[in-house]
Amino acid sequence: MRSYHLDSGAGLDGLSIRKHEDPVPGPGQVLVAVRAASLSFRELMVLRGDYVLPVKPDVVPVSDGAGEVVALGPGVSSVRAGDRVMATLFPSWQDGPFGGGHLAQLGGSLDGMLTELALLDEKALVPVPGHLSYQEAATLPCAAVTAWNALTGDGAGLRAGQTVVLQGSGGVSLFALRFAKALGARVIATTSGPAKASRLAGLGADEVVDYRATPDWPGEVRELTGGRGADRVVDVAGLLEQSLKAVAIAGHVACVGFVSDTAPPIDPRVLFASGATLRAVAVGSRAQFLEMNRVIEANGLRPVIDRAFAFDDAPAAYRYYASGEAFGKVVITI
Template sequence: MRDRNTAAVRAYRLEQGELVLRECEVPEPGRGQVLVDVRASSLNYRELMVQRGTYPLPVKDDLVPNADGAGVVVAVGPGVTEWAVGDRVAAAVFPLWQHGPFGHEFLPQLGGSLDGMLAERVVLEASGLVRVPDHLSFEEAATLPCAALTAWNALDGVRAGQTVVTRGSGSVSLFAVQFGKLSGARVIATSRGPAKASRLTALGADLVVTSEDWVEEVRAVGGADRVVDVVGALNDSVRALKVSGEVAAVGSLGGGWPPLDPALMFGSVATVRMVAIGSRAQFTAMNRAIAVAGLRPVVDRVFGFEEAAEAYRYYAKGDAFGKVVISMG
């Protein structure tokens, strides 16, 4: 690991869509803040949107990118009592969202309107941190803030014996398979090919549907209580539901949202809920469950800090099965 006990540390900045590595002075935490030695950061699709200028939420100029990250507290500012030097932590993407439903006042976010985690050391609000499970490496812990918490939120309220459907094999869907099994649900995963299907089965999926007509296959086995839709095909997801089922809408692969047919929703008394990651309280609860179960995230590949641009290019290809992580060493 590079010696960071110097007057300068390194951080990436986004300049016209390109990652540029710069040196800067070691930041100092102010009141209510902590200084975190970042050990790893992971990529989500939102990072590509930020880089390409298509992210729907505000993005600051001269941004330090990446919402996800985990590390060690190395200094605390005045008034901080919850954290101590040496604590292993991860940062909440929306640091102001402590609990309850999401609101406009919680919009400030890491790697967007706030500087993110692709730096050797960062100053963060103490109230926006959570403890990471002891059994996870920093590379594994860095996968949790966005994709894992989104999946956890998407499955909120799922009970043992219910049926959960996950779409595809992106990171949110992989976490949803794991959390679905953790809740005691029957998990049906959809996949376009047999190669990923076998890996989804190994991860815990009870049934993997590879045909284009996945809706009919799900309905043939009784329908779904919850569909985690990362594709944006909401009409299909509603059709796959049991009466009074729910679609947790996470995103849209194509960037657009086909019109949602109200008659379909009325016919099955369906609920469609938009999922915006999750609160700090949900993050804390998720980490407790991960620790108790000994659950481990799926990591596809780890890149070095100097290889961040290569990590972005690799992730953009869309071939990863699991999280792409950048390690600071």
């Protein structure tokens, strides 16, 4: 078998491919022939060395993948050879709140999915929705589960008729757009430029605000909501003060990530004035993954894939993803 390896902070030049003996599953373990993997923003952070969680030396990178079960260890009962599966990013996080006991993660402190064969814990596996290909399924574990958690993971959850603001056209935002529409919500998307605005509208966004043409996009959100503000904002950029200005009183802002090393500070007066809940979102549990898959299957949802690369061209996939040109997920076929 062949696997890619890297050291966090070594950059793309540190990505190498090596051959290994095929692993043998032990008790409770499953051997999966990985058919596709996909890149998320966390993979660029691992390359740069600024990922927020531990990364072991010489790690097999990439948290997201899908494949076929090819061998079972002793005691495995929940899957069979031939099953199509995905793995949760945090294998020990089965349900309930996230905590320090669940920090071990694929492509970080544990080897990930940029490999021909992956040895995974039985309890970490999730079945692939029947209508999805391996390429499509490989896009779900990080970005899709994060989007689902951002919209539903606070207990109340997004409800039909509510308004949600989504930022940009990255993987989390595109999944959140599909999920929000499936749940009956109104979606206001923000983006940069008419081309992306047109594509977001084509995917179901009810209104699109070009933040370059309208820098005061929170004010525009309030105009579009009759002065009330949105019920929810999914913040993927770290512009939390702007999100708090766009959200309704007692609304919900899900902080999914940030795109700058120097995110602007939050004025506490803005936080108090909003009366909003500000919640950091760290992907999601296996239970949330399964719940999300039920909605995907019931609505026949499919992810947006921009481009697929061959396994031997993984460095090119990284370069393309890092360019920021992709609209949708970048997939590596294995």
